[in-house]
Amino acid sequence: xxxxxxxQPPLFAEKILSLCIPNTIKDEILGxxxxxxxxxxxxxxxKKQARYNYWQQALxxxxxxxxxxxxxxLLSSNRQQIIxxxxxxxxxxxxxxxxxxxxxxxxxxxxxxxxxxxxxxGNPHKALVQSQFWQISFTQIKxxxxxxxxxxxxAFTWAVCSIFMISLLRKKQFTNKKYIxxxxxxxxxxxYTVGSIFLxxxxxxxxxxxxxxxxxxxxVFYLTLPVTYFTFRNLSSRNNxx
Amino acid sequence: xxxxxxxxxxxEHIILLTIMRLKDQAYGVTVRQQIKELIDRDVSIGALYxxxxxxxxxxxxxxxxxxxTPERGGRAKRYFTLxxxxxxALQQTKTSLDKLWSGLTxxxxxx
Numbered sequence: 001x002x003x004x005x006x007x008q009p010p011l012f013a014e015k016i017l018s019l020c021i022p023n024t025i026k027d028e029i030l031g032x033x034x035x036x037x038x039x040x041x042x043x044x045x046x047k048k049q050a051r052y053n054y055w056q057q058a059l060x061x062x063x064x065x066x067x068x069x070x071x072x073x074l075l076s077s078n079r080q081q082i083i084x085x086x087x088x089x090x091x092x093x094x095x096x097x098x099x100x101x102x103x104x105x106x107x108x109x110x111x112x113x114x115x116x117x118x119x120x121x122g123n124p125h126k127a128l129v130q131s132q133f134w135q136i137s138f139t140q141i142k143x144x145x146x147x148x149x150x151x152x153x154x155a156f157t158w159a160v161c162s163i164f165m166i167s168l169l170r171k172k173q174f175t176n177k178k179y180i181x182x183x184x185x186x187x188x189x190x191x192y193t194v195g196s197i198f199l200x201x202x203x204x205x206x207x208x209x210x211x212x213x214x215x216x217x218x219x220v221f222y223l224t225l226p227v228t229y230f231t232f233r234n235l236s237s238r239n240n241x242x
Numbered sequence: 243x244x245x246x247x248x249x250x251x252x253x254e255h256i257i258l259l260t261i262m263r264l265k266d267q268a269y270g271v272t273v274r275q276q277i278k279e280l281i282d283r284d285v286s287i288g289a290l291y292x293x294x295x296x297x298x299x300x301x302x303x304x305x306x307x308x309x310x311t312p313e314r315g316g317r318a319k320r321y322f323t324l325x326x327x328x329x330x331a332l333q334q335t336k337t338s339l340d341k342l343w344s345g346l347t348x349x350x351x352x353x
Contacts, residue, residue, distance in 0.1 A: 006313045025291050031317030032270035032287055039271075039312045057287050064288030 009037040010051050012191050013058040021065050033057055050064035081235045088228025095221040098124055101133055102213065103149045120209055122199025124217060154193065155218030160188045163226050170230065182229045247309055252334045253300075256281070258332055261322050268347060269308070269319045294322065302328030 014030060014031035020027055033054055040050040066237050119199075127133040163169070166187070195216035199209065250258065260276045274285050281352040297303045308319035310322075 006315070009315075021288075025295065025320075027317045028270060028320040029287055029291055031314035031319065032274075034315045034317070035271050035313050044296055060286040061291075064286060068292055078299075217281030 005042055007047070007050075008033075008036050009054050010036050010058075014152055015056050017058045017062060018046050020062050029061060069129070073214075079225040081232055084231045084235065086229060088224055088231075091220065092224040092228075094128065095224065097133070098127060098217050099150065099221060102210075104219070119213060120203070120206075122196040122209075122212070122214055122216070152214050152218035155215050155222055158191060158215075159222035159226075162223060166227070166230055170234070181231055181234055184230055188223045188227050189222055192204065254297060255335060256283075256299065257290070258302060258324065258328055259291055259294075262324055262332070266321065266323065268322045273322075277284055278340070280351075297328070300327070300331075301325055302331055 014033075018026055018030060018035075036057070037050050037054045040053060041047060044050070077139060112130065115127060115130050120125070165183055166180065169183070177206060195212050205213070256277060257273065260273050260280075264272055264276060270287060270290060274287070274290060276284050277285050287296050293305065294305075298305065300323060303322045305320050305327050308321055310316045310318045
């Protein structure tokens, strides 16, 4: 004979859901899900499938309410624009400081042991937690009057091609604007991420490491401001294609 | 004349008709089951309640709580019924669709 006592649905899914859905409809949604979970168990006696259905509905409901919240209140278009501006300028300044810092030092011997290892492994962002970086880079940027320090051919070519491609996509009336925003973000950080992964698994002499690091950081440096501008404009003219 | 506010979206239309069909037995689970049975459309609970919330704000439906039941973990059901504004919106949409369909046959659509 079947056990008619109601079973407990997946506790973790229930907890996550109860944290994320509005209080006004929490009981109704959790109640409906539990009722369906028990009905499925009674009808098919398949607990695995019942748990799978519960998780599926819970996750779909979760994403639904996260999407509604971010659309309605949490991140209004104006707030997103402000966040994009702040992030864009911060990343630009940090890449500028990294370039001026790295340009004025001779070889990996000029760095502390931990920093030299981080650079050799393709992690220049670790400089941000080094006091040496913050002490020196602001001083050096004042003397960075040689524009040649700010030119790197490969990264410049990548940046020009990327900006051209994004501009073309923006002109296409029916291109999804959210897609352009994600693509732009990927383009900015792609050389940095690929370079970082590449150096993690390969060991090269210092000059070659320097060249790869330059390509990584300069790509971010060249692309951050144009992409910030594109994203800012993109958010101000959101349309129904999203 | 119907304005944008009183115009029903496709999913709103489906939910209102389902609630109407279920009479006093319309709550989350039955509404989803009925939609699945009638038009073979899987509706997530999240999408259903998001739309129901919108319909309540427009005063097209009203909700009342039922008694808590053990198979729902001691939680109460929330039953929905149409309001007169909801019926009016349905009528308006039906009239508009009837006008759009009048004189048309699907055979004549392909040239």
